[in-house]
Amino acid sequence: MKKTRILFSCILLLLCVGVKGQNTTYDKPEPFKIKIAQDKLERVLTQFKNAKFPDKLASGGWELGTSTNFMKTFRNYLLNDYDWRDTEAALNAFPQYRVDIDGYKVHYYHVKGEGKNPTPVIITHGWPGSVFEFLSVIEPLTKPSKFGGNPEDALTVVIPSVPGFGWSELAENKVIGPKTTADIWQKLMTKVLGYQEFGAQGGDIGSLISSQIAARHSSNVLGVHMNIIPWDWKAEKDRTTEEQAWFENGQSFQKAQFDYFFMQLQEPTTVAFALHDNPVGIASWILDKVYTWTHHNGDVTKAISMNDLATFVMIYALTDTIDSSVWWYNGIFTENGGMFHPTPGRKVDVPTGFANFPKDLKNAMPPRTWVENQYNIVHWTVMPRGGHFAAFEEPELFAKDVLDFFKKNQVKD
Numbered sequence: 437m438k439k440t441r442i443l444f445s446c447i448l449l450l451l452c453v454g455v456k457g458q459n460t461t462y463d464k465p466e467p468f469k470i471k472i473a474q475d476k477l478e479r480v481l482t483q484f485k486n487a488k489f490p491d492k493l494a495s496g497g498w499e500l501g502t503s504t505n506f507m508k509t510f511r512n513y514l515l516n517d518y519d520w521r522d523t524e525a526a527l528n529a530f531p532q533y534r535v536d537i538d539g540y541k542v543h544y545y546h547v548k549g550e551g552k553n554p555t556p557v558i559i560t561h562g563w564p565g566s567v568f569e570f571l572s573v574i575e576p577l578t579k580p581s582k583f584g585g586n587p588e589d590a591l592t593v594v595i596p597s598v599p600g601f602g603w604s605e606l607a608e609n610k611v612i613g614p615k616t617t618a619d620i621w622q623k624l625m626t627k628v629l630g631y632q633e634f635g636a637q638g639g640d641i642g643s644l645i646s647s648q649i650a651a652r653h654s655s656n657v658l659g660v661h662m663n664i665i666p667w668d669w670k671a672e673k674d675r676t677t678e679e680q681a682w683f684e685n686g687q688s689f690q691k692a693q694f695d696y697f698f699m700q701l702q703e704p705t706t707v708a709f710a711l712h713d714n715p716v717g718i719a720s721w722i723l724d725k726v727y728t729w730t731h732h733n734g735d736v737t738k739a740i741s742m743n744d745l746a747t748f749v750m751i752y753a754l755t756d757t758i759d760s761s762v763w764w765y766n767g768i769f770t771e772n773g774g775m776f777h778p779t780p781g782r783k784v785d786v787p788t789g790f791a792n793f794p795k796d797l798k799n800a801m802p803p804r805t806w807v808e809n810q811y812n813i814v815h816w817t818v819m820p821r822g823g824h825f826a827a828f829e830e831p832e833l834f835a836k837d838v839l840d841f842f843k844k845n846q847v848k849d
Contacts, residue, residue: 465535470527472754480715480753484511487716502720518746535628537620539607543597549578549590555846556592556631558621562640564722566602566751569828570595576835589839600760613767618648633847639663650786651778659787659845663826664800668777668810679806686799700765708759715753729824731795739829789815789841795823815841
């Protein structure tokens with residue numbers, strides 16, 4: 437009898453520990469405000485001020501990489517006109533939280549929509565982006581009536597920082613990529629926030645994560661909207677003339693523009709050492725990509741203002757996450773065997789929408805015929821303008837397309 441009581445007590449203790457651990461992991465998000473220490477801010481600005489620029493073979497233009505002339509202008513703006521505290525106030529204008537999920541401290545915005553039953557949608561940024569990209573579309577998505585829309589079309593938006601980016605922390609000594617992140621997002625939406633049905637949206641690595649959510653958690657996902665679509669392979673003999681032309685164009689684009697990708701994929705530690713604690717290096721690495729991937733006629737500030745470009749850079753520099761954001765690329769291939777499509781050889785059945793912005797990555801915008809057997813395509817928009825940072829460059833076009841897609845794929849009353 438005594439042994440039975442002891443065994444029962446041990447089982448009860450284990451159950452209590454299990455329940456307690458589950459509650460600690462999933463159901464206690466803490467309100468969060470961004471506040472960079474003043475000494476950290478001053479240190480980064482001093483590093484910019486004291487940096488010696490390379491000038492022996494410097495190019496004034498962008499043909500050999502980051503423009504020396506632009507970097508000088510950028511530094512001058514950052515030191516004399518930019519105010520991080522104004523940016524911080526803008527970032528803190530919407531409710532945000534942090535929660536521990538499986539050892540990852542996840543930072544996210546959670547903004548509830550108007551109307552009777554707003555559909556919850558988790559929106560994921562890419563690299564070299566952050567949650568900052570979506571500030572200008574939060575209100576159009578959650579309060580469409582404020583912009584002449586129907587309040588019943590509103591979404592509730594959840595906008596997390598990818599682990600290793602911004603204010604989301606990696607779990608110690610764990611590789612992370614699209615699959616792991618998708619599983620964390622599903623737990624965030626269902627276990628932390630209680631949304632058993634939700635939508636997903638993303639571009640760049642956000643599209644890899646969003647497509648993985650659709651593939652791995654289809655019972656929870658109402659629909660997935662992407663502004664880059666991770667495609668599966670198609671044999672040359674099966675390609676149409678249009679598809680072959682796109683494929684060749686994409687391969688040329690990749691050869692010309694993807695050195696950064698393969699460095700971050702294959703030698704992330706080398707890149708991390710070069711950029712970590714080096715805000716000028718971070719700026720050069722990021723601004724070269726922003727210049728190449730945005731829609732403009734030679735002046736990148738026509739697509740994204742100098743103030744916002746400074747914020748793109750400062751978020752990485754002030755949070756010390758350029759290294760962990762780079763290491764995430766290794767996780768792409770570690771977790772999915774080098775394939776971008778979430779289920780190679782098998783169709784993703786979740787309703788899928790695609791917004792095709794003309795100046796986005798050429799190798800990531802296949803013709804509709806290429807992906808119709810790979811995804812359940814129910815929505816396809818060819819945009820008149822815009823590039824890689826769609827929500828930032830064209831917030832009205834982006835918000836309208838997302839709302840239009842989720843009108844068809846929403847939580848029912």
